[in-house]
Amino acid sequence: MIRFDRVGVVYDGESTPVLRDVDLHIPEGELCLVVGRTGVGKSTLLGAVNGLVPHFTGGTLRGRVTVDGRDTAHHPPRELADVVGVVGQDPLAGFTTDTVEEELAYVMEQLAIPPETMRKRVEETLDLLGLADLRHRALYELSGGQQQRVAIGSVLTAHPRVLVLDEPTSALDPTAAEEVLAAITRLVHDLGVTVLLAEHRLERVVQYADRVAYLPGDGTVVHGPPAEVFRDTAIAPPVVDLGRLAGWRPLPLSVRDARRAAAPLRERLTDLPVPPPRRAAVAGExxxxxxxxxxxxxxxxxxxxxxxxxxxxxxxxxxxxxxxxxxxxxxxxxxxxxxxxxxxxxxxxxxxxxxxxxxxxxxxxxxxxxxxxxxxxxxxxxxxxxxxxxxxxxxxxxxxxxxxxxxxxxxxxxxxxxxxxxxxxxxxxxxxxxxxxxxxxxxxxxxxxxxxxxxxxxxxxxxxxxxxxxxxxxxxxxxxxxxxxxxxxxxxxxxxxxxxxxxxxxxxxxxxxxxxFAPQTAKILAPLGYLTVRQVAAAVEAVEAAR
CATH class of the missing domain: 3.40.50.300 (P-loop containing nucleotide triphosphate hydrolases)
Incomplete structure (x- = not known):
């Protein structure tokens, strides 16, 4: 569905490419999680999928990017709108109408979808993302998380074959994030939608990923099954960090898998004092x-x-x-x-x-x-x-x-x-x-x-x-x-x-x-009182030093 063949991107005035020699194939019906430090080129990688890079951003695109057989170098974003839906980092910047219901219908209007179909899809999306009570609200009145859900909904109503999401849960509370990710997962599993998703809060999304594309910062992309890629990455969610610390193989990607592997670690930590998660607070006046x-x-x-x-x-x-x-x-x-x-x-x-x-x-x-x-x-x-x-x-x-x-x-x-x-x-x-x-x-x-x-x-x-x-x-x-x-x-x-x-x-x-609100480490090691992987590492180090 999405294919990068030796792709490189260099922006005007820059000598160092943001992307170089990227070979990546994402099949239909797969969720690919894009990870990397801030500023390494994740947004550039996403933008290349619908032609924003280089048609809108400028710069030079080398190699070939195809989506559903269409070469993005020869198809600007407007010619890919029926197959690729994009939600950027700042949802408010992408709104074009005044109210929630109007925004959900806007993309379908541009694609000339029949009114009776539009109405049905709007109602489905309102229910899917928990927006029914907000349908007549002005977009500027919504909280940041509510705006994020509307932005995702406005893309879903067009029923695209490819979804490109840049930090879709960044402004959402944990429950709303789970609802949005569950909806995205249903689209992948039940409808065969291909999803390319960049996110920094990996603890929320890694368990849903079929593939991980990791940008180490030198312009290249390392990709493969999540458990394999995260074995050596510089960034990882707490569940993976805890798995690395404990030496679990394969690395767990969900709290459920980690709890199954954690029984020996919990037994080892039982009766040990829990190190403080941070400095001792001294509250003053x-x-x-x-x-x-x-x-x-x-x-x-x-x-x-x-x-x-x-x-x-x-x-x-x-x-x-x-x-x-x-x-x-x-x-x-x-x-x-x-x-x-x-x-x-x-x-x-x-x-x-x-x-x-x-x-x-x-x-x-x-x-x-x-x-x-x-x-x-x-x-x-x-x-x-x-x-x-x-x-x-x-x-x-x-x-x-x-x-x-x-x-x-x-x-x-x-x-x-x-x-x-x-x-x-x-x-x-x-x-x-x-x-x-x-x-x-x-x-x-x-x-x-x-x-x-x-x-x-x-x-x-x-x-x-x-x-x-x-x-x-x-x-x-x-x-x-x-x-x-x-x-x-x-x-x-x-x-x-x-x-x-x-x-x-x-x-x-x-x-x-x-x-x-419980963090991953607390869920995995409950009923022990650990909140962070750093606390666990300190406790294990103390045990080793005492031997």
Whole structure:
């Protein structure tokens, strides 16, 4: 169905090819998972399937890419629309209509599908992706995860033979991600749809893959059965990392397979003290106190009378399903978003008087509370990465600490100064905005889905930065659906539902008690209290050292 024959891609002005000598064949009815670090060329590989590369992106395509027998070099995207459906990293950028129902019908209208068929497919897709209650909602009113599901649904209604998905679950909560992946798997198994899917949250998708295409970063692609490819990759989900550590063969790809192999390991770890998953938190005095916060959008109450206290030196994970009010709460705490009721008080550096950031000039408010939004491009407005970083350092006004460039190099090393910010991958954009915000060294750091688009190494670097901020006496709040990141980075977890806080407590207590939020290691080794592979490695190392 999809064939790459000695394919290479070089973008204009670049001497190093993004892809080189790629030979890849994906048969009909197969799900191929594309993995690799941020910026290695995954999006380029996907774009070559429907002709976006090079017809839209420019550059030079060498070799031959064929889809269902059509050579993409001679068929632009519009001539492949009936066979290839594409969902990009930023769903909002691809919307063309105003409401959910209209967006689901739009592609079918362009393909001249009969109205009676369109209506039937819209209803099927609404049910398939859990969008029925949102059918008349405006697209801009939806949460990021809801927008992602609409974007996937708008492609599915055309019944394409090939689906190309660039991080389809990155903005979804665990339950919604499972629903979307189950729907995609049904399309593969029951209808013979071929799926090419790039994703950083491998723990969610690896068990569904028939084939893995791994981009090591030198332009080549290594592909084959998942258990074989992941034996030597630099990145892998926790279930595979645990299998490598324990020496399991074949490597497990699902929690179920891992639990079957884990009995000897559980017995070996029984009665051993569980190493801490991260540094010992030392929570200090309250830095932010919110009382009775209310946020409404017309008749919709997004946040309902929420009270929250954040302490210095503490990392708090804000979790909950899509649309539960997490982003609305963050914007209300930061001061830029709507807030119809309640109060927010943030204590200044050195124990200065508490102030409401909503009532301060932007420059002063930024030094109290910094926020990285779900859509990082909202904060990017200059022509180059260097200009953005320099402006951030200027606005930071000599607060001390690392420069914006130093923070960026820890998160996403190797981004050239002259690159236009909007030419970066989604993960690189997020890293750039995070660096810009951290340059001001605010006392409260709010991160809205910061791991979206980040690979595992970048998440480790982000964890290190979050730890460093907490060690400096700042408080960090991370709104996220990434349970693996929460397990390794958070001291405390706050869970929201329908605009209210329904759980608040230490990380281990909250996430292990929930089948939805429990990380893979906790599921595999339950009832032992391990959250991360690193904890298991530390325990095994201690046993070996004691012998």
């Amino acid at each position: 309250p830095v932010l106190e919110a009382t009775g916060v209310v946020v409404r959008y017309g008749p919709v109450a997004a946040v309902r009378d929420v009270g929250l206290e954040l302490r210095a030196g503490e990392v708090t994970a804000l979790m909950g399903r899509n649309g539960s009010g997490k982003s609305s709460l963050l914007w209300a705490l930061q001061g830029s978003g709507p807030r119809q009721g309640g109060s927010v008080k943030v204590t200044g550096a050195g124990g200065g008087p508490a102030a409401d950031p909503k009532r301060l000039p932007a420059a002063r408010a930024r030094k109290l509370v910094g926020l990285v939004p779900q859509t990082p491009t909202d904060l990017l407005y200059l022509e180059t990465v260097a200009q953005e970083l320099a402006q951030s350092d200027l606005e930071a006004d000599g607060v001390g600490g690392p420069t914006a460039r130093q923070v960026l190099d820890r998160l996403a090393p190797g981004i050239p100064d002259g690159t236009h910010p909007r030419d970066l991958s989604e993960g690189q954009k997020l890293a750039l905005v995070l660096a810009i915000q951290l340059a001001a060294a605010p006392r409260v750091v709010l991160l809205d889905e910061p791991t979206r688009g980040l690979d595992y190494q970048a998440k480790e670097a982000l964890t290190g930065i979050v730890d460093a901020l907490a060690a400096e006496g700042r408080t960090v709040v991370v709104s996220t659906h990434d349970v693996e990141f929460v397990a390794s980075a958070a001291d405390r977890v706050v869970v929201m539902a329908e605009g209210e806080i329904v759980a608040d407590g230490p990380t281990a207590e909250v996430i292990v008690a929930s089948p939805t």
